[in-house]
Amino acid sequence: MKQAPFYSRFGFMPAAFILGAMAGLAVVYGMGGFQRNAPVETACRPAADLAKKLEPLFRGEIAALTPAKAPIRVSGLSFRDADGRDRTLADWNGRVVLLNLWATWCVPCKKEMPALDALAKKMGGPGFEVVAVNIDTRDPDKAKAWLKEAGISQLAYYADSSAKIFQDLKAAGRAFGMPTTLLIDKQGCEIASLAGPAEWASEDAVKLLEAALKN
Numbered sequence: 001m002k003q004a005p006f007y008s009r010f011g012f013m014p015a016a017f018i019l020g021a022m023a024g025l026a027v028v029y030g031m032g033g034f035q036r037n038a039p040v041e042t043a044c045r046p047a048a049d050l051a052k053k054l055e056p057l058f059r060g061e062i063a064a065l066t067p068a069k070a071p072i073r074v075s076g077l078s079f080r081d082a083d084g085r086d087r088t089l090a091d092w093n094g095r096v097v098l099l100n101l102w103a104t105w106c107v108p109c110k111k112e113m114p115a116l117d118a119l120a121k122k123m124g125g126p127g128f129e130v131v132a133v134n135i136d137t138r139d140p141d142k143a144k145a146w147l148k149e150a151g152i153s154q155l156a157y158y159a160d161s162s163a164k165i166f167q168d169l170k171a172a173g174r175a176f177g178m179p180t181t182l183l184i185d186k187q188g189c190e191i192a193s194l195a196g197p198a199e200w201a202s203e204d205a206v207k208l209l210e211a212a213l214k215n
Contacts, residue, residue, distance in 0.1 A: 047071040047189035060204035075188030079160040097184040118201035120154035134159040
């Protein structure tokens with residue numbers, strides 16, 4: 001019998017649950033420069049073409065990926081590194097990026113983290129990086145401690161304790177639950193998105209990313 005895809009076996013944290021978990025946030029964030037129904041930016045037109053080209057590879061363990069028909073540019077999304085320095089996705093321009101938003105209160109997030117770590121070990125380098133951003137809003141040391149306890153060694157630590165990165169993507173119609181993952185091209189444009197976990201170290205995922213790196 002064919003095994004169900006990873007995402008369907010573990011589900012994901014819906015937006016309603018996330019809003020409850022973030023009840024302490026009193027600020028309503030703006031669109032962050034994204035527009036749900038805006039025309040495709042000229043710079044992002046190649047991403048739309050690439051998404052269409054790669055769509056046949058959205059199968060098996062990554063079948064839940066949604067190709068970007070009107071890609072948004074996400075280079076401006078911001079967060080901090082382990083040293084507290086401000087970073088944006090523009091720092092990764094020139095590389096394909098798999099952006100993943102996770103939290104310690106999100107069980108599916110933690111279940112997929114070893115796969116993301118394995119993917120980073122297998123494919124990380126000058127052309128590709130997994131950028132996993134923690135959005136815990138309290139006690140940042142908790143996320144660092146969990147990564148160490150779980151043996152996650154290949155992923156650099158990035159965090160946004162305001163969870164604004166999630167709110168910006170939600171406002172743009174790209175974040176419906178946790179975890180949220182975006183595949184981003186070398187120009188900082190969205191290729192595809194996924195609401196929920198996936199087996200990112202699987203053969204299906206590796207084939208997709210290898211194809212993305214060739215374009």
